[in-house]
Amino acid sequence: MFKVTTRGKIGIAALMLLVSTAPAMADDEYGVLMKTLANPFWGAMAEGVKAGADAAGVKYYLQAVENDQAAESQLNVCNTMLERKPVAMITAAINSTNLLPCLKKAQEGGIEIVDLDGNLDPAILKAEGIDITFSIGSDNVKAGAQGAEYMAKTLGTDAKGPVLVIEGLSGNITGEKRTTGFADRLAELAPGLNIVASLPGDWDRGKAANITNDILTRNPDLKGIFAANDGMALGAVESVFAAGKGGDVVIIGVDGNSDAVKSIKDGRLTASVAQLPYLVGMEAVENAKKVADGGTVDKQINVQTLVLTKDILDEGTDPVLKYVK
The missing domain is CATH 3.40.50.2300 (Response regulator)
Known part of the structure; x- marks a missing residue:
C-alpha cells in the first residue's frame, strides 16, 4: 500500500x-x-x-x-x-x-x-x-540539430529573417542541449536566419504561447520557432494561428508526443523531433x-530519433513509427 x-x-x-x-x-x-x-x-x-x-x-x-x-x-x-x-x-x-x-x-x-x-x-x-x-535517452544536441536541419530545409538555406527559440526550464540540461544543438546547427546551415530571442518557457504551454505572441508583435515577419518540447511548440502554434499567420511560420517541437502527432496531421505544427x-x-x-x-x-x-512530418505520418511506412505513442 x-x-x-x-x-x-x-x-x-x-x-x-x-x-x-x-x-x-x-x-x-x-x-x-x-x-x-x-x-x-x-x-x-x-x-x-x-x-x-x-x-x-x-x-x-x-x-x-x-x-x-x-x-x-x-x-x-x-x-x-x-x-x-x-x-x-x-x-x-x-x-x-x-x-x-x-x-x-x-x-x-x-x-x-x-x-x-x-x-x-x-x-x-x-x-x-x-x-x-x-x-x-536521445542525443539531445542531435535532436536540436535535426530541428535546425528541417527548418533550414523547409525555409531554404538562403532564407533570411527572425527566428524564436523557446527553451525549457532554466537549469535543465535536457532543454539546454536541445536549444544549443538547434542554434549551433542553424547558424551553420542558414546564417541568414537570425535568432532574435531565446527565452525559457519552463515546459509550459501557456507561457510559450505568451512568449510567441510577444515576439510576433515585435517581429511580424517571424520565419520560424523552435521549442524544446512539444507542449511549448503547441502553445506557439496557438499564438501563430490566432495571429492569422498559420502556415507562414515553421514551428518545430521535440518529443513526438500524441498531441504533437495530431497537430502535425491537422496541418498546424510543422514537425517534431520524436524522442521515442x-x-x-x-x-x-x-x-x-x-x-x-x-x-x-x-x-x-x-535511442534513435525521428523527425515527424505530415508526409511521414501520412505515409506511415517508417518502421520506427511503431514506437511513436
Missing part, C-alpha cells in the same frame, strides 16, 4: 500507474521515478517501462509528481522510494541537482542508478561523487535488468 503525503503527493493518473505485485521492501523490485504523467511524453515512457518490465520479467513500481517544476516534491518521493530498497532507481530528475541527496543515499545502499532521458549533468555528478550505472520515449522507457528497464544479472552495458545509451 502506498502512503501519499501532502508534500510528496502525486496525481490520480500517476497513482493508477504505480505498479507492484510484491510487498514493500521486496529485494527484486525496480523503482521508476518520472516527472509528471500529465505530459504525454512521460505517459508514453511509462507505457514503455511496462513493456520493458514485462519483457524482462521484472517487478517495478512507478511514481511521478504533479508537474515538471515540482523539484522538492520529487526529492521527497525519491527518498520514500528508497525505503523499499529497490534493485535499481530509474530516475528522470526535474533538474540536474534536485535528486542528488537521494541518489547519493541510493549509491551508498548499493542500488543501481539509471539516469532516464539524460537529465543529470555528468560534471555535477562527478563533483558530488555519484557514479551512475548508465544514462539512457516509449523506446527509452522499455530499454531502460531491459538494460537495468541486464546489469542486475551481472552483465555490462554502455555508460551512455542513445
Whole structure:
C-alpha cells in the first residue's frame, strides 16, 4: 500500500500507474521515478517501462509528481522510494541537482542508478561523487540539430529573417542541449536566419504561447520557432494561428508526443523531433535488468530519433513509427 503525503503527493493518473505485485521492501523490485504523467511524453515512457518490465520479467513500481517544476516534491518521493530498497532507481530528475541527496543515499545502499532521458549533468555528478550505472535517452544536441536541419530545409538555406527559440526550464540540461544543438546547427546551415530571442518557457504551454505572441508583435515577419518540447511548440502554434499567420511560420517541437502527432496531421505544427520515449522507457528497464544479472552495458545509451512530418505520418511506412505513442 502506498502512503501519499501532502508534500510528496502525486496525481490520480500517476497513482493508477504505480505498479507492484510484491510487498514493500521486496529485494527484486525496480523503482521508476518520472516527472509528471500529465505530459504525454512521460505517459508514453511509462507505457514503455511496462513493456520493458514485462519483457524482462521484472517487478517495478512507478511514481511521478504533479508537474515538471515540482523539484522538492520529487526529492521527497525519491527518498520514500528508497525505503523499499529497490534493485535499481530509474530516475528522470526535474533538474540536474534536485535528486542528488537521494541518489547519493541510493549509491551508498548499493542500488543501481539509471539516469532516464539524460537529465543529470555528468560534471555535477562527478563533483558530488555519484557514479551512475548508465544514462539512457536521445542525443539531445542531435535532436536540436535535426530541428535546425528541417527548418533550414523547409525555409531554404538562403532564407533570411527572425527566428524564436523557446527553451525549457532554466537549469535543465535536457532543454539546454536541445536549444544549443538547434542554434549551433542553424547558424551553420542558414546564417541568414537570425535568432532574435531565446527565452525559457519552463515546459509550459501557456507561457510559450505568451512568449510567441510577444515576439510576433515585435517581429511580424517571424520565419520560424523552435521549442524544446512539444507542449511549448503547441502553445506557439496557438499564438501563430490566432495571429492569422498559420502556415507562414515553421514551428518545430521535440518529443513526438500524441498531441504533437495530431497537430502535425491537422496541418498546424510543422514537425517534431520524436524522442521515442516509449523506446527509452522499455530499454531502460531491459538494460537495468541486464546489469542486475551481472552483465555490462554502455555508460551512455542513445535511442534513435525521428523527425515527424505530415508526409511521414501520412505515409506511415517508417518502421520506427511503431514506437511513436
